[in-house]
Every structure is written in structure tokens, then in C-alpha cells.
């Protein structure tokens with residue numbers, strides 16, 4: 001995973017970068033799988049493992065659990081023994097259960113903040129008012145990790161921890177992600193695959209905001 005977003009402003013077949021940016025592709029997965037994992041899985045890892053220290057028995061709420069970051073975060077949280085609550089529209093709940101979500105929440109039908117409680121860790125991948133609303137579901141001492149911008153300035157955050165994260169290259173974490181993938185415990189859902197020449201179409205697909213898993217470019 002290249003240092004992001006600085007300098008990683010395009011798509012390419014070859015790249016020169018510092019060695020800590022790379023990890024060998026696990027032999028058990030193909031290149032489409034391998035291409036789908038690094039950015040989103042590292043983001044999820046740095047949020048749930050490095051920042052929030054998710055452990056066995058923790059109750060974890062993952063927003064946009066069917067999205068690129070979210071669906072890998074679900075699997076990483078499950079691999080650490082957490083109880084996972086994930087939000088998505090109802091049509092994606094079977095998918096959520098398939099990747100290990102214990103409790104899917106239809107964010108269109110209910111206000112998640114009314115039906116979810118006593119959560120140890122929230123991963124906010126949506127932003128806007130999701131951060132402030134997520135504070136209501138946290139246990140005292142709980143952690144809100146955001147990978148997007150949310151304004152908590154006027155909120156009472158006493159008794160909880162709130163962190164905002166920008167993913168960074170990390171060979172050690174990537175190696176652990178690769179090991180999970182090799183063991184079949186972490187698998188990217190492939191929403192769609194486009195040839196590099198059609199990268200613009202891939203971006204259009206991403207911008208719909210309805211992607212399940214990851215979009216991959218092939219060369």
C-alpha cells in the first residue's frame with residue numbers, strides 16, 4: 001500500500017516505492033484478491049487493531065459494513081473474537097451475515113442510535129453526523145474511530161475516546177493481513193473488475209456509494 005493520498009494519485013501497472021510499502025502476495029489468493037486488500041484492509045486494521053485494540057468479547061459497530069473498508073473490518077473484528085454489529089441496507093444483510101456480522105442493522109429503516117447500545121468500539125466510515133450520533137451507542141470508556149471527517153466540536157466526549165485516522169504504509173500489519181488471507185480468514189468481496197483503460201468507469205461505479213466490497217482494476 002502506497003503512502004496515501006500523497007503521491008498516490010493515479011493507477012499504474014508498475015510502481016517504485018520504499019520496500020516497507022510492499023508485502024509478498026499470499027500464494028493462496030489470486031491477483032484480483034490481492035489487489036483488493038491492502039488499502040482497505042490496512043485502514044480497517046489500523047482502526048480496529050492499532051487504534052481501538054479490539055479484543056475477544058468486544059461489541060463493535062461497523063458503519064457501511066458492506067463497503068470496501070467495512071466488509072474487511074467485519075472480518076478482522078471477527079478474527080479477534082468480537083461481536084459485530086454492522087449497518088447496511090436490508091438487501092445486503094445476507095451478505096453481512098455471510099462475512100460474520102452477528103447483528104445487521106438496516107440504517108434506512110431505523111436510526112442505529114436507537115437500536116444499538118453498549119458498544120466498545122465504533123468504526124465510522126460515513127462521516128457527517130454519524131460521529132456525533134455514534135457517541136450515543138458507546139459504553140463509557142468506549143472508542144470511536146473515524147476514517148472520515150466528522151465534527152465532534154460541540155459534542156460531549158467525556159468518558160469516551162475519539163480518534164481520526166489516515167491509513168499509512170505498514171509492512172508489519174500488511175504481513176498479518178496477508179497471513180489472514182493465506183489462511184482463508186480474510187477475503188475481499190469483489191464488486192466488479194475493470195481493465196486499467198476503463199479506470200474512469202471504475203470511479204463512476206465507486207461514486208455511486210452502493211459498492212459491495214471492492215472494485216479492482218486489471219492490467
Ligand SMILES: NC(=O)c1ccc[n+]([C@@H]2O[C@H](COP(=O)([O-])OP(=O)(O)OC[C@H]3O[C@@H](n4cnc5c(N)ncnc54)[C@H](OP(=O)(O)O)[C@@H]3O)[C@@H](O)[C@H]2O)c1
Nearest residue numbers: 043064066067068069088089107147165166167209210211
Ligand atoms: N482515513 C483513511 O485512511 C481512509 C482509507 C480508506 C477509505 N477512507 C474513506 O472511508 C470511506 C468509506 O470508504 P469505502 O471504500 O469503504 O466506501 P464504499 O465501499 O464506497 O462504501 C459503499 C457502501 O457504503 C454503504 N453505505 C452508504 N451509506 C450508508 C449509510 N448511511 N449507512 C450504512 N452504510 C452505508 C453502502 O451500502 P448500501 O448500498 O446498503 O447503502 C455500500 O455498501 C470513504 O469516505 C473513504 O474515502 C478513508
